[in-house]
Amino acid sequence: MSFNENLKEAMFCKNLTTMELATRSGINSGTISNYLKTNGAMPPADKALKIAQVLDVSVDFLVNGFETKKVSSIQQKSPFPIEVYKIAQDMTDLEKEELSAIHGIVKVLKKK
Numbered sequence: 001m002s003f004n005e006n007l008k009e010a011m012f013c014k015n016l017t018t019m020e021l022a023t024r025s026g027i028n029s030g031t032i033s034n035y036l037k038t039n040g041a042m043p044p045a046d047k048a049l050k051i052a053q054v055l056d057v058s059v060d061f062l063v064n065g066f067e068t069k070k071v072s073s074i075q076q077k078s079p080f081p082i083e084v085y086k087i088a089q090d091m092t093d094l095e096k097e098e099l100s101a102i103h104g105i106v107k108v109l110k111k112k
Helices: 002-012 018-025 029-036 045-055 059-064 075-076 082-092 096-111
Strands: none
Touching: 002 029, 002 045, 002 082, 018 029, 018 045, 018 082, 029 082, 045 059
């Protein structure tokens, strides 16, 4: 995954908005928004470190999508695998009927 996808995932898991991340990290919200764009910029090391500290992940996670030296607090505290958060994020724009259909599929899969 790319930096912007990993950043979005960590923000989603920490339930932080762009403005909240900007305030806590001391980085301009426009700059954070730029990092979140599909072809957004990669931050310099000092800013990546500030972002990682606020999100309680490593810079490794933001760059590579996985932790190599430590397990992030997201991975430690979450009762769900990170994939569940990714699925939930993908489903945020679905209509009520589509969500109902997915719920039915999950029920069937759980029975297996």
